[in-house]
Amino acid sequence: MVTKSTKVVSKRSIIGHGLSILLQRSTENFASVLDQSLFDVVVIGAGVVGCAVARRFTLEGARVAVLEKGTDILDGASKANSAILHTGFDAPEGSLELACIRDGYAEYQAIRDSLGLVQDNAGAYVVAWTQDELRNLESIKAKAHLKGVTDVALVDAETLGAWEPNLSRNALGAVHVPGESLIDPWSAPYVYLRQAMENGAKVFTSCEVAEGTFDGEEWRVVTTKGTLRARHVINCAGLYGDVVNRALLGAAQFEIKPRKGQFVVFDKAASDLVSAIILPVPSETTKGIVVFRTVFGNLAVGPTAEEQDSRTDASTDDETLKALIADGIAKIPALKDMPITATYAGLRPASDQKEYRVSATSEQNWITVGGIRSTGLSGALGIARHVYGLYEKMGASHDKLPDPVVPKANMLSEAGPRDWKQDGAGEVVCHCELVTRREIETALHGPLPARSLAGLKRQTRATMGRCQGFYCSARLAELTDGCFVSAMAERLSHE
């Protein structure tokens, strides 16, 4: 009996130290091999930028591997944002950011229908609430025109009130930006990566990069799951961009300065209160707090802009949330009677400069895609094209895929052909967001299987509605049995 129990204990300790042992082994050179083949590029990080880069390189004919340290993709900066496709009307003039947003916007329009992506052409009003801000509108308009966003126009208070009758009468005027749109911030990057996968790219999740060596020809990247060989590395590690550069390249080139943004989501009934995105007149440091509908049929207010050191702390605090609610009510008075559905916070991978930090280190076959401060969702497709351009300049070239597979994105838009609207939809599991069992099973067993509730939420919206899991958590715990890295609940024995 005694020996038996000792055995169990020692087994446990091995499991507990599995990670460090794995790391030790890999550095000791008898590492498990993640994949035998030599890839053209390895993309580090499956955030929205990594997903778009993987897609672009795959379509251009490169053999791509993607390494993601999270159990699910989009688990860092990309898990929380404003879900807006920006025109770039207010991006810094002459910046790479502006160019990428513009190209990203154009490509999104071009691929939208074939990939089944949604776009709600809500438009935006940059609203002036003070006389100072009112005086600023003319220059915001002029700058937008200079950047080629020529449909931007001034709107007086009366016209604004006619278009947005629920907006507070304190609005003094606005700049109308018709091109600003609402999109699904998760289904888009998921389908970018799925298109890469279905055309040959390999994706490894729960796979954290530890170190790497470059022998002048190829990289040998060591991860928690084994090693991988590739000719080029593209660092899309978001909040850890500088850390990865330092670990593998020896120097960071920039510092990530995480900037937290908290949001409040109001009940779906509130989404009828505005039609356009309500932007404030931006300050030097931030775009400010936005009131925006989502394609999921909610109304949200945020983000804040809070500088912090932590790359993981996406906590919310009641004082800030109350201030956001007050800000929302000041702009849309009818929000005072609307319940809160959700609160969340995201971390933007800002850097020590107000610009994307994208650079090629040719002698080491390395491209850094860092400091994608807050416009990653809008810029991703443009960034991917720009990065491929840098790659070609390094002398690499491939033959474009002649006839790439075109997958369809998850359809989670309230107004779109959701699964529950289809014949034979079956059981609705999440009642608030009308998520079907079929959608949940597809997410659990599909090409990018959900391995956490967070991942499942991003693929289906389950538990993201007003009850936040009151009704469906138990059913979800049952449906996800054996699927999640960390189970929602433990089964009780029947004794």
Place this chain on the structure above:
Amino acid sequence: MSDVDVAIIGGGPAGLAAASALKSAGVERVVVLEREAEAGGIPRHCGHPPFGLREFNRIMTGPTYAERLVASAQTAGVEIRTLTTVVEARAQGKLRLATPTGVTELNAKRVILATGVRETPRSARLVSGARVSGVLNTGALQSMVYLKNRRPFQRPVIFGSELVAFSAILTCRHARIRPIAMIEANKHVTARWPCALFPRLAGVALHTGTRLVEILGDTKVEGVVVEDAKGQISRLECDGVILSGQFTPEAALARSGHLLVDPATGGPQVDQWGRLSDPTYFATGNVLRPVETAGWSWSEGGRTGQWVARDLAGLLPESEPSVRVSVNDHRLRFAMPQNIVLSQDVGGMRDIQLRVAQHVDGDLIAECDGKKIWGRKLRAGPEQRVLVQTHEIAAACAGRDVALRISEPAD
């Protein structure tokens, strides 16, 4: 052209009782639309007594009680459609349904909302801290334990001390979960004696006058920070958080559609027959207001069924003329019904139901145009049932809107 006489949205105690009463009153086509796989409502996952005393003259557990309710509705000839979600409620009883076979429309002469209540989730409480797994309402915990035989944690902290918090303790015990503390922000336990004794009997430390400051953890709950009445901050190690109580009506269908909602109750605005702003719609049970027992909701449902049957026969008074009843005091949370139809018919809810937001010891007075028209002593605590006879207010108001407030007794 209507498909059914009455469609009842929600198959809990109130909805099933209303359906049974409609059948007893001779209404032919009565259908209960239930979005879950089984009808029965919240009692389905309350695996403990006491349920059923009022309805079946015996004490039973929630699931047994739910089965009895379903069986008696079926015996009465009620059609129950499960896995059927009403996604839209439009004017004049036009419903849009999501069903396992697809989307369909249902036209009903009358619709009864019996969608119940749920606890306020973490988000709407604006709780600070990390967004981690292991933060649940009691309802979700009960479903996991009693319906799915699972436990999400082993050493949680329970927040709140309404009746449902004591149900949380019972649920934990059933699943061999050991709550490490019950924490109440107010000075006193909300549920009345003898409940206050229960945590101690169950070996759960009770801390009143203590508030949740922050939830800690990386991906799962690792602890909570609380602050006691003296401002002392402490950290409790736990692996879960149960946010109990703070019930709110599940009134999404009304709020997202054309029906008026009362911000005070969070449920639809109704008159004394439970009739909504669109008079083809009625409401009953806990969607009217947070929160009453299953037995109370069942009784309410039965009466609503009778009223709707009378309405179908053309025997209910018109919705107008009516006066509005509202609360005008931060110590009063709500008054329901919000409208009183002035008619010779003395039927409908006998009482206006009120709740106080804090302990009150004073006079409850009704005012019209700023002048007192009615008053009585009031001594009550949060979540305690406060009733004011409808006909007294109707008689005193002389056709004017009524505001209720508390007046301190003169020193």
